[in-house]
Amino acid sequence: MPIVVDKERKRAEILEAAMTVFARKGFHRSKMEEVAVEAGIGKGTIYEYFESKHQLLQSLHGYMLAKLKEYYAEKLHGIEEPPRIIGGFLAAALASFREWEPFFYVFCDVWAEAGRAEQQSLLRMQLRDAYKSSIDDLVLVVEAGVAGGFFHCDHPRLAAEHILACVDGLALHWLYDQEAFDLDEMTEALTRAVMRSLE
Amino acid sequence: MPIVVDKERKRAEILEAAMTVFARKGFHRSKMEEVAVEAGIGKGTIYEYFESKHQLLQSLHGYMLAKLKEYYAEKLHGIEEPPRIIGGFLAAALASFREWEPFFYVFCDVWAEAGRAEQQSLLRMQLRDAYKSSIDDLVLVVEAGVAGGFFHCDHPRLAAEHILACVDGLALHWLYDQEAFDLDEMTEALTRAVMRSLE
DNA sequence: TTTAATTGACCGGCTGGCCGGTCAACCGAA
DNA sequence: TTCGGTTGACCGGCCAGCCGGTCAATTAAA
Numbered sequence: 001m002p003i004v005v006d007k008e009r010k011r012a013e014i015l016e017a018a019m020t021v022f023a024r025k026g027f028h029r030s031k032m033e034e035v036a037v038e039a040g041i042g043k044g045t046i047y048e049y050f051e052s053k054h055q056l057l058q059s060l061h062g063y064m065l066a067k068l069k070e071y072y073a074e075k076l077h078g079i080e081e082p083p084r085i086i087g088g089f090l091a092a093a094l095a096s097f098r099e100w101e102p103f104f105y106v107f108c109d110v111w112a113e114a115g116r117a118e119q120q121s122l123l124r125m126q127l128r129d130a131y132k133s134s135i136d137d138l139v140l141v142v143e144a145g146v147a148g149g150f151f152h153c154d155h156p157r158l159a160a161e162h163i164l165a166c167v168d169g170l171a172l173h174w175l176y177d178q179e180a181f182d183l184d185e186m187t188e189a190l191t192r193a194v195m196r197s198l199e
Numbered sequence: 200m201p202i203v204v205d206k207e208r209k210r211a212e213i214l215e216a217a218m219t220v221f222a223r224k225g226f227h228r229s230k231m232e233e234v235a236v237e238a239g240i241g242k243g244t245i246y247e248y249f250e251s252k253h254q255l256l257q258s259l260h261g262y263m264l265a266k267l268k269e270y271y272a273e274k275l276h277g278i279e280e281p282p283r284i285i286g287g288f289l290a291a292a293l294a295s296f297r298e299w300e301p302f303f304y305v306f307c308d309v310w311a312e313a314g315r316a317e318q319q320s321l322l323r324m325q326l327r328d329a330y331k332s333s334i335d336d337l338v339l340v341v342e343a344g345v346a347g348g349f350f351h352c353d354h355p356r357l358a359a360e361h362i363l364a365c366v367d368g369l370a371l372h373w374l375y376d377q378e379a380f381d382l383d384e385m386t387e388a389l390t391r392a393v394m395r396s397l398e
Numbered sequence: 399t400t401t402a403a404t405t406g407a408c409c410g411g412c413t414g415g416c417c418g419g420t421c422a423a424c425c426g427a428a
Numbered sequence: 429t430t431c432g433g434t435t436g437a438c439c440g441g442c443c444a445g446c447c448g449g450t451c452a453a454t455t456a457a458a
Contacts, residue, residue: 010407026315028227032444033410042409044446053444108311115304115374116225128376158388161380165368172367173360175314177327181360189357197392230417232436241435243420252418 011049014039015063018056023102027057027109058122061110064103065130071096082145086163086198087191089138093167094187097174104171135160142198151198163194210248213238214262217255222301226256226308257321260309263302264329270295281344285362285397286390288337292366293386296373303370334359341397350397362393 017039021030032053036043050056075092079085097104114123138160145151153159170190174181216238220229231252235242249255274291278284296303313322337359344350352358369389373380 024315026311029315031442036409043444044409045407047445048407105311105314108307108314111371111375112225112304112307112311115307116223116228124375128379131372131376132379155384155388158385159392161369161372161385162365162389162392165372166361166365167368168371169364169366169368170360172310172371173330173364176310176323177330180327180331185354186357186360189354190361193358193361193396196396196398199395231419232417235436242418243435244433246419247433 007049010041012063014041014046014049014056015060018060019064019102019106022057022060022109023105027106027113057110057113058126060106061123061126064106065126068096068100068103071100081150082141082148083150083195085141086138086145086194089141090163090167090191090194091187094170094183094190097171097183101175104175107171108175131164134164138163145198153198159198162197166190166194206248209240211262213240213245213248213255214259217259218263218301218305221256221259221308222304226305226312256309256312257325259305260322260325263305264325267295267299267302270299280349281340281347282349282394284340285337285344285393288340289362289366289390289393290386293369293382293389296370297382300374303374306370307374330363333363337362344397352397358397361396365389365393 014035018030018035021035021038024030025034032046033043035056036046039046046056050059072089072092075095076085076088079088110123110127114121114127117124135157139156142151142153142156142159146153146156170186174183213234217229217234220234220237223229224233231245232242234255235245238245245255249258271288271291274294275284275287278287309322309326313320313326316323334356338355341350341352341355341358345352345355369385373382
């Protein structure tokens with residue numbers, strides 16, 4: 001066997017580099033050369049790991065979604081009571097804006113990119129699946145809350161969609177006007193509003 | 200008398216063409232040539248009306264914001280009671296997804312673009328100003344509602360931010376999975392949720 | 399242990415096509 | 429003829445992706 005390289009590790013390094021560069025300059029303005037420099041490798045090497053610039057974005061998107069999912073799992077680990085789960089979710093979500101800021105810039109690119117892609121393009125399906133799975137998770141929590149007598153809610157799916165939309169909308173607003181935003185204050189207010197809508 | 204060309208009208212035609220093309224293919228994939236063809240003019244003519252492709256996007260953004268503002272003014276004209284204004288706003292917002300769908304695709308591009316721009320870039324300032332002004336309007340309505348005994352709300356600004364975030368988040372979700380979405384149902388559910396959070 | 403042979407990860411110079419922006423020519427109304 | 433308005437052929441910079449070459453790591457024969 002020839003040289004043994006930790007392919008998986010290097011792949012992740014390239015993704016982290018792409019993350020940094022794409023977040024800073026935007027997908028279309030970023031050059032593969034810049035990603036390579038950021039990763040400390042040659043441009044050609046990126047093509048050993050990814051087929052094309054677009055495919056790099058797709059992979060990066062999958063990578064980010066996985067990271068984010070992991071983050072939520074960690075933050076919500078061990079919480080059992082539905083209202084606490086919802087509260088924890090909202091707190092984790094708003095906290096993630098700060099903690100994973102670059103992600104959200106890249107998400108903007110993905111949104112813009114996916115919108116024009118074929119319905120069954122990978123990027124678009126990743127987006128839809130992630131959204132659906134978040135909704136499903138939330139629906140389960142809301143239903144559990146209803147069953148446990150914590151909530152009243154006729155349409156858990158609509159409630160879930162409403163909650164998720166708030167979070168995504170806030171992410172967008174926060175991104176473009178961080179100064180106008182107190183995340184902690186907002187977390188509290190949002191939690192109160194959501195709880196009241198589920199009263 | 201020299202030829203009097205309706206500059207303003209042609210400018211608007213180019214903007215409408217840019218709207219169509221950018222919405223369909225995305226800002227970066229769109230060629231100036233395509234915008235020209237869509238507008239039924241030569242490419243060079245665009246540069247008589249706009250400095251550059253980027254400046255065309257800026258102008259388009261301003262144009263869309265103005266259109267949207269007009270749209271809201273029309274839809275809310277004559278409504279006086281704060282709860283009805285809020286309800287009307289939400290209904291108009293969700294209805295605008297369908298009616299102005301191309302706008303929202305272009306907004307994605309603007310978000311992605313503005314995120315990497317300087318803090319005081321025109322695009323970014325347009326975005327911030329539009330946001331702030333929407334918030335201000337909503338705050339006034341909420342405060343009027345509180346004064347009139349319709350609502351209870353300790354932090355009208357946070358409530359306003361929450362409402363606007365919901366709308367923007369829903370726009371995003373709707374754009375990428377229209378099939379999974381019943382806008383009318385969602386309007387009703389959203390209105391109920393918002394009202395409850397203000398009661 | 400030494401060293402020749404082999405492998406494949408890595409590199410970066412190159413190129414072809416693309417597209418934003420320019421401008422000299424053109425058009426037609428006055 | 430004049431001149432504001434229009435045009436599209438053209439230019440030149442840019443960059444994704446390619447590919448032939450390099451060499452460190454590894455193996456195995458000596």
